[in-house]
Amino acid sequence: MKVLKKLVFFLLIITSLLVLGYFIFSNLQKPTYKGEISFEGLKDKVTVFYDEAGVPHINAQNQEDAYQVFGYVHAQDRLWQMEVVRRIAAGRLSEIFGKELIRTDKFFGSLGIEEAAAKTIHNLDKNSKAYQLALAYLKGINQFIKEGTTPLEFHLVGIEKEEYTLKDMYNVFGYMAFSFAAAHKTDPLLNEIKQNLGADYLTELGIQTEHGQLIKNARKPVVQAQMTAAINKIYEKLPVPSFIGSNSWVLGPNKTKNGKVIFANDPHINFSQPSVWYQSHIKTPDFELYGFNLALTPFPLLGHNRNYAYGLTMLENDDVDFYIEKDHPENQNQYKTVDGYKNYKTYSRTIKVKKEKDSTYQVRVSQHGPIMNDIVEQIQDERPIAMKWIYTHLPNQLLDVCYEMSHANSLSEFKRGVSKIHAPGLNVMYGDAKDNVAWFGAAKLYQFRDSLNTKVYLDGTTGKDEIINFLNFGENPQAINPDWGYVYSANNQPDSVAGKLYPGYYLPEDRAKRIVTYIEEKEKFTKEDVSKMMNNVNSLVVKEVIHTALKSISENDLNTKEKEAVQFLTAWDGNYYKESVAPTIYTKFIYQFLENTYEDELGEKAFLQFLDGAPLQKKMIAIQMNREASVWWDNINTKEIKEDKKQIVTASLKEAVAFLEKQLGTDLNTWKWKRVLSVEHEHPIGKAGGLLRKFFNVGPFETNGGNEVINNHIFRLNASGIYTVVGGPSTRRVIDFSDIENSISILPTGQSGNRFSPYYKDQAQKYLEGKYIKMKLNQEEIQKSENKLEFLPK
Structure with missing residues (x-):
């Protein structure tokens, strides 16, 4: 009996110590939301008020100080997310996740994103405000790396923190741009249909063909689809989300009850934990913006203030083309061009692999781009297939674009910034307090010769399948204050460009048709009407x-x-209710x-x-x-x-x-729909399952919604009859210029990526229920926040 008592006593002590240890560790891991922090390089004190949703409201005397502090607070909530996303384009995921990510590293590391970034950074105007504020933001992140706590995930995967550079920032831009593209998932499959089935089959898929180049009605099953399959597998392994689609509509004064613009936007992105967007509110004597930022980016892609609001959807234009090259018969280091044979550019890459030997591979690059056969070993095609991606072929001004969109003082200034977008293609949406509404199809659009089908492989040897000219931005699809009183976008086919329908991978009319019908059926809208509309699940x-x-x-x-x-x-x-x-x-x-x-x-x-x-x-x-x-x-x-x-x-x-x-x-x-449909927000480590899944993931949940309704809950059709939602509205935002201080938004899970933060998943249930939180702009209200963090110059 005495032995049993001693054993129980011993177990109680061990349990108490474990509980105490977890309590101490978890408190040390929590982000700092109140108190004082000495900060190197500040000119003046900066005060951050955290509201009830964990959104930092940054008050500074100048923008350089504000962006330094923003970098710090962004990092303390999202450093792990920053770490993962910066590794994708650099081909460095295998360092932390092991050999299963080698193919992913090989693929992304060969796209030329890093090489394009190095060239861009070399040519940046080092005196520009965009450059200086980007460096200030990075300085803030790096100060947190030096002085802040190390996130739990770094301990679990066994890596050290590393400082961040502009190259990392451009790697994020590059990954974002490629995740918008669809050609690499579609063109290889269409090419096999062309080769094996013939013109009639391809034409019925909406793909126009040159009949003379096709094998007519060969009726041979397409059994390979190697590149498409391999790239889809690569995307399945990604530990961060890719971009899918989006909705946005902006109602002019004649469509609103209060006679002012109402702006709505919900970008569709694969679900993940943490959520893709990080909210912040920056205020200085000469600048104010409430923004939604991607990890490791200083300027928001979605934002608003008292004067204007902006957001985006995917344009879905075609900016990736595949070319069949022809090797020299006696020298595989050369390929045929219209000007004779040229040498491939070749480079060797080494992938560091966790607990394994390094993996080394070589890539050849033609004038069109990297040879995919070298990157995707599943391709069983003797012909070299090169991928030309406009993002890496033209000058990159995305840093200036993001700065100018977030710092515009007028519609004309905003449009000038948007016009610099080359890739990815975006529908940029705009509304302002002066009653303007606008939509811009923003991308560097280009033309080939007539009748050329760019959704199948092109001939890289003759010079006949090359781009013949780039269009001026004025020819891009766009609308400013149209007579009908609103603009909208749901990844649908835009109007003709230069007299033609521009090729792309546009989504069906479902959401666009529902949005237009909804708007046309109602004479005047309120903010509440629009917020309800965003949760509509009717097709x-x-x-x-x-x-x-x-x-x-x-x-x-x-x-x-x-x-x-x-x-x-x-x-x-037609309603996708979970009880239906x-x-x-x-x-x-x-x-x-x-x-x-x-x-x-x-x-x-x-x-x-x-x-x-x-x-x-x-x-x-x-x-x-x-x-x-x-x-x-x-x-x-x-x-x-x-x-x-x-x-x-x-x-x-x-x-x-x-x-x-x-x-x-x-x-x-x-x-009932809820028996076969569910949603879960997966953390990269939570994907391992078991206790890690329960600890890091958010969900699973039952949910309303379905494919191609306004509340777009995207799932893949499959034979199992069980559907897991992979993506949907990454945020819902409604900005009413008649009541700007009470504009609303919601995230799918929460503001913080720190598992020990109270804001890790506090919005998840509200999101499912179609509720919102206030995006605060009223300074008096903001200063009533319980959590106040002051940054003091050292």
Whole structure:
């Protein structure tokens, strides 16, 4: 008995010590939100008030001091996020995550982002305000690295903190720009369809072709899709989110109840923890801005003050092209050009790998760009395939762009800054207190010869497939104070550019159509109306798709359960509510429809890549359903039968219902959307699962929403019938110039990336419920904050 008592006493002591140790460690890890910090290099005292959401409101006497302090407070909440994102373009993820990231490092490290950054930095105007404030921001980050606590993640993966440079900042710009692009996920697949199936198949995917170069109706399944598959796998391994899409609309005075502009924006980005955006409010005697920043960037891509607001969506233009080069028959270090053979530029890269030997590889670069065969070993093509990306081929002014957008004093100044964007392509949205609304399709757009199809591989040897000219910004799609009183963007195809529809990877009309219909149906809007609209989960297009599909189905061909499923679909109002049944049936039906239509020609692997190529797959749902005749209907594996639309649609419904009965039971009333859809915000370390998942990840949660509704909760169609939301609104912002001090926003999880911060996930439930927090601008209200942190000059 005495031994047992001693053992219990001993265990209590150990438990108490562990609890005490965790309490001490967690308190040491927390960011500093109140008190005083001596800060090297400040000219004057800077005061930071943290509001209830953990947003720092920085009050300084000059911008240099403000940006130094901003760098510090940004780092203490998001240093781990900064560390991960700066390593992507540099090919340094394997150092901390091990050999599984070697392919990712090899891919991103070969795109030329670092080389382009070095060239850009060398040419920067060192006297410009943008350059000086960027250095001030970096100085603040590096001061935190020297004096602040080391985040838990650094201890867990076993790395030391390193100071940050302008090159790291440009690496973030480069990764952001590439994550916006879609061609590298789509063009290789389309090229294989061109080679193996022929013109008719490609044309029905909306891709115009030059018939003479195609193998007509070869009807050979596309079984490879090697580059597309490999790049999708690389993206799956990324520990930080990529950009997907977005919504924005800006209502002019004639569309609002209070007669002032209302600005709305919710950029769609893959979900992660921490959230992609970091909020801050900087105020000096000559400057004020409430902004949303990416990790390691000093100037926000989304922002507002009392005078104007701006935000963005993806333009979805095509800024990546693939070229087939031809090696010299006797010298593989040379390739053919219109001017004769030229030497490839070659360089060797070494990847440091955690607990493994270094990995070394070589890359060849032609006049068009890196040879993808050297980077993606899965490519089984003897022809060298080069990737030309406009981001690395033209001068980079993104630092100036971000500075000028955040420091504009007028619409004309803002437009001048936006005009400098070369890549990635962005829809930049604008509204101001002077009743102006504007939309700019911002990118360096270019033209090829007529009839050239840039969504398949181009010929790198003849000079005929090269860019013939770049367009002036004045020819870009844009609208300033249009007669109809508002501007909007939902990654939809813009109006014609230079008399033509500009090639791109535009998303289907679903969200754009819903936004326009919503705006047109209501005469006057309030901030509350707009905030409610941002959470709308209704699709007008799904109802049209169902109506068209059911016309091809005969009731006599259906059993009782299938007829019941049809009743749910017919009665559906198009809302993706978590308690609804119809979205579950519709989503599985659409998967079966796409599988029965495309998989036989594409083959299993390429069909999976088709599903992952979201813009193409999503656009084809309504287009294909509206066709009565199609080369894709006939299943090439059933040689005795020639299937038609009725057979495909009917079989798809039957298969969907049979599958759902096995998955969810025979009572259709229980087939609720929440049973198959969930969302979880994954931390890079939380991906390991187990206790780390529970500790670092936020969720999983049930949620309203679905693909291509305004409250866009993006998931991949798949055979399992279980859908994990991978991305959606990365923030929702509503700015009302009639009540600027009460403008609102929300983040998917929280402001801080520090697990021990009270702001790590405090917004998660509010986000799911469609609620918002105030973006404070009123100085008197801000100064009532409980948390006040003062930075004093050393």
